[in-house]
Amino acid sequence: MMDTAAHVLVFPWPRQGHINPILHFATALVDAGLQVSFLHTERNLRRLAQAPLLGLRLLSIPDGLPEDQPCSFLDLMESMCTTGSAAYRALLLSLLSAVDAPVTCVVADGTMPFAFDIAEELGIPALAFAPHSVCSYLALLSMPKLLELGEAAFPADDPVRGVPGMEGFLRRRDLPRGLSFAEKGDGDPLVLKLAEVTARSCKARALIINTAASMEGPALAHIASCACEVFAVGPLHARSTIAESASLWREDDGCMAWLDGHEDRSVVYVSLGSLAVITHEQFTEFLSGLAATGYAFLWVLRPGMVQMTSSKLLGETVEAVGGGRGRVVEWAPQRDVLRHRAVGCFLTHAGWNSTLECAVEGVPMVCWPFFADQQTNSRFVDAVWKTGLDMKDVCDRGVVEKTVREVMISDEIKEAAQAMAQQLRLNIAEAGSSSFQFERLVRFIGELNI
Numbered sequence: 001m002m003d004t005a006a007h008v009l010v011f012p013w014p015r016q017g018h019i020n021p022i023l024h025f026a027t028a029l030v031d032a033g034l035q036v037s038f039l040h041t042e043r044n045l046r047r048l049a050q051a052p053l054l055g056l057r058l059l060s061i062p063d064g065l066p067e068d069q070p071c072s073f074l075d076l077m078e079s080m081c082t083t084g085s086a087a088y089r090a091l092l093l094s095l096l097s098a099v100d101a102p103v104t105c106v107v108a109d110g111t112m113p114f115a116f117d118i119a120e121e122l123g124i125p126a127l128a129f130a131p132h133s134v135c136s137y138l139a140l141l142s143m144p145k146l147l148e149l150g151e152a153a154f155p156a157d158d159p160v161r162g163v164p165g166m167e168g169f170l171r172r173r174d175l176p177r178g179l180s181f182a183e184k185g186d187g188d189p190l191v192l193k194l195a196e197v198t199a200r201s202c203k204a205r206a207l208i209i210n211t212a213a214s215m216e217g218p219a220l221a222h223i224a225s226c227a228c229e230v231f232a233v234g235p236l237h238a239r240s241t242i243a244e245s246a247s248l249w250r251e252d253d254g255c256m257a258w259l260d261g262h263e264d265r266s267v268v269y270v271s272l273g274s275l276a277v278i279t280h281e282q283f284t285e286f287l288s289g290l291a292a293t294g295y296a297f298l299w300v301l302r303p304g305m306v307q308m309t310s311s312k313l314l315g316e317t318v319e320a321v322g323g324g325r326g327r328v329v330e331w332a333p334q335r336d337v338l339r340h341r342a343v344g345c346f347l348t349h350a351g352w353n354s355t356l357e358c359a360v361e362g363v364p365m366v367c368w369p370f371f372a373d374q375q376t377n378s379r380f381v382d383a384v385w386k387t388g389l390d391m392k393d394v395c396d397r398g399v400v401e402k403t404v405r406e407v408m409i410s411d412e413i414k415e416a417a418q419a420m421a422q423q424l425r426l427n428i429a430e431a432g433s434s435s436f437q438f439e440r441l442v443r444f445i446g447e448l449n450i
């Protein structure tokens with residue numbers, strides 16, 4: 001425990017895949033003896049109303065968007081930069097003048113440059129939190145170079161030269177992507193925005209990354225040469241003492257009893273994260289491919305995730321086509337599912353949290369990435385860590401069936417996944433690299449002068 005007056009305001013980007021890792025980080029700071037305030041949007045705080053406090057002081061600001069309407073990343077970004085940032089400034093001013101414990105440091109998600117700019121302008125040191133892999137972070141940082149070389153547009157397999165340390169290995173199809181392929185060389189608007197905020201976050205006083213040296217050592221070395229201070233403290237969920245969930249959806253625990261009824265390593269767990277939306281055609285291809293493998297499968301289908309199809313109809317279709325071997329849930333207790341002995345592989349979009357959660361449990365992966373960092377993560381899963389296969393850009397029933405079968409029976413992939421899990425446990429053990437980096441970070445925060 002640390003005897004310190006440090007009071008950290010932790011500010012996540014208000015999406016599930018960003019809240020989860022930074023919440024683990026915040027509670028680790030509390031465990032280290034720091035005072036921590038956690039800043040949600042009002043909307044998310046309402047959805048999390050049942051969530052325990054975990055020693056955190058919960059605060060909120062409006063996101064400025066209408067209730068109950070889906071919004072794109074760019075809409076949310078615009079609204080957070082206007083309504084959200086004005087409310088954030090007012091909040092920081094009040095926290096600065098608090099007599100009991102004024103805020104001494106901000107740790108904000110790298111997606112929000114305004115969070116660093118406003119804090120620093122008010123004299124509060126601001127550190128950036130990156131919930132993504134370093135390999136994708138490096139690809140985003142390299143976007144100006146990729147554009148200059150004409151390598152940012154998508155046609156498939158051409159290797160790129162513009163990302164340091166990955167020359168010739170990363171292909172255009174492995175680069176961070178928007179919701180549609182950028183056919184021209186001027187980049188996708190979502191990717192350009194991500195590249196812009198990534199470049200800014202790299203200039204913060206420190207960059208805290210949810211990764212481990214054993215997974216991403218070479219990419220970390222490249223980042224270290226362009227950021228002020230880098231702390232690789234992950235996988236944060238595996239260091240965490242939180243048993244409770246910070247889910248924005250209600251978890252369906254019934255699937256755990258269903259898993260209990262299956263043989264070891266006999267079930268395919270399918271989840272495409274908290275954001276991806278698929279067409280009905282893609283749903284049908286996945287379902288037919290999964291059914292053809294003959295394996296039982298547990299599939300997370302959030303309400304609204306399959307375009308223009310009700311949850312009831314999806315459940316009935318899975319039941320009919322899956323021959324009774326398929327189970328659908330709207331939201332699963334994912335970390336518990338991945339830890340269950342019955343799970344043999346994870347068919348995933350390769351979001352970074354899912355990738356880390358899977359890696360820690362030593363479960364092989366089948367990757368079907370959608371956007372942002374997922375393309376790069378899935379390339380690393382397949383070609384660097386060899387803990388799974390990447391079926392990028394192709395979603396027909398034959399490919400789904402073949403890839404899932406291959407991963408379910410491959411001893412090579414299973415051994416690589418288990419070796420990685422062992423390595424990650426060493427990283428987070430008491431003398432491991434991530435624990436060492438976390439302790440160094442706590443000292444760094446304690447020594448910041450305000």
Ligand code: UDX
Pocket residue numbers: 015016017018020131132133247271272273274275276300330331332333334335350351352353354355357372373374
């Ligand atoms: C997004 C990006 O895709 C991801 O790559 C980025 O790093 C963070 O933002 P998301 O698409 O939601 O996140 O995927 P992922 O990073 O995998 O995060 C999903 C989280 O939701 C995981 O922590 C997972 O455990 C949790 N989850 C998912 C559940 O608890 N239950 C579910 O049924 C599905």
